[in-house]
Amino acid sequence: MENKLILITGASRGIGFETARCLADSGHNVLATARSQDALGKLKNHSPGLIDTVAADLTDPGGIAAIADYLAQRDEALDGLVHNAGLLINKPFPDLTDDDWRQMLEVNLLGPVRLTRALITRLKKESHIVNISSMGGYQESSKFPGLSGYSTAKGALSILTECLAVELADHEISANCLCLGAVQTEMLQEAFPGMEAPVSSALMGAYISDFVLQAHHFYNGKILPVALSDPE
Numbered sequence: 001m002e003n004k005l006i007l008i009t010g011a012s013r014g015i016g017f018e019t020a021r022c023l024a025d026s027g028h029n030v031l032a033t034a035r036s037q038d039a040l041g042k043l044k045n046h047s048p049g050l051i052d053t054v055a056a057d058l059t060d061p062g063g064i065a066a067i068a069d070y071l072a073q074r075d076e077a078l079d080g081l082v083h084n085a086g087l088l089i090n091k092p093f094p095d096l097t098d099d100d101w102r103q104m105l106e107v108n109l110l111g112p113v114r115l116t117r118a119l120i121t122r123l124k125k126e127s128h129i130v131n132i133s134s135m136g137g138y139q140e141s142s143k144f145p146g147l148s149g150y151s152t153a154k155g156a157l158s159i160l161t162e163c164l165a166v167e168l169a170d171h172e173i174s175a176n177c178l179c180l181g182a183v184q185t186e187m188l189q190e191a192f193p194g195m196e197a198p199v200s201s202a203l204m205g206a207y208i209s210d211f212v213l214q215a216h217h218f219y220n221g222k223i224l225p226v227a228l229s230d231p232e
Helices: 014-025 037-046 061-074 098-122 148-167 186-191 201-217
Strands: 005-008 029-034 051-055 078-083 123-134 174-180 223-226
Touching: 005 014, 014 029, 014 037, 014 201, 029 037, 029 061, 037 051, 051 061, 061 098, 078 098, 078 201, 098 123, 098 148, 123 148, 123 201, 148 174, 148 223, 174 201
Parallel strands: 005 029, 005 078, 029 051, 078 123, 123 174, 174 223
Antiparallel strands: none
């Protein structure tokens, strides 16, 4: 397989970190983003020469511009874009504030919207956009208390995927969405202390790395559950 360039958001830890590591281990180039450059340092040191990093807050227009400028200055085009960055606030619906809702929509939905819009001209023909959603955002899956904001934002990301597949068809760009079940990550532990998920971040990262490279030959505009069962 030819060497490809994949951009991954939320890559400083968890699933994003492991996806970037797997792609680099397979000989592909990765542009990894997260809010903290320090947190990205460990990832860059894993595969010098294959992983580059850009610190960017995707809720800030300046962060989006920094990523676009990085690619423009190097005249590089992307083969894949993995929208992995996410924010989960676990609160009962009556306790969720407007600010909670805004934060989750900004990170889980508007970040991918803005970054995709900014990078359309940097996506190659036959490139692949992969949106990382949740089983909570999958229609008719079991829903759980405390996740109404997160599930709603992730559900919107799922529908955005279907829209992008149509909107970007003339550009020969594919878009698919993976609705993940529980994965053992720092974000999960922060939201649900003590919970043990059935899938490790390393295993899920390996799956996503293969998916972004290959799955657009088989799927476009699909919302796909990736879970042993509904979230528990």
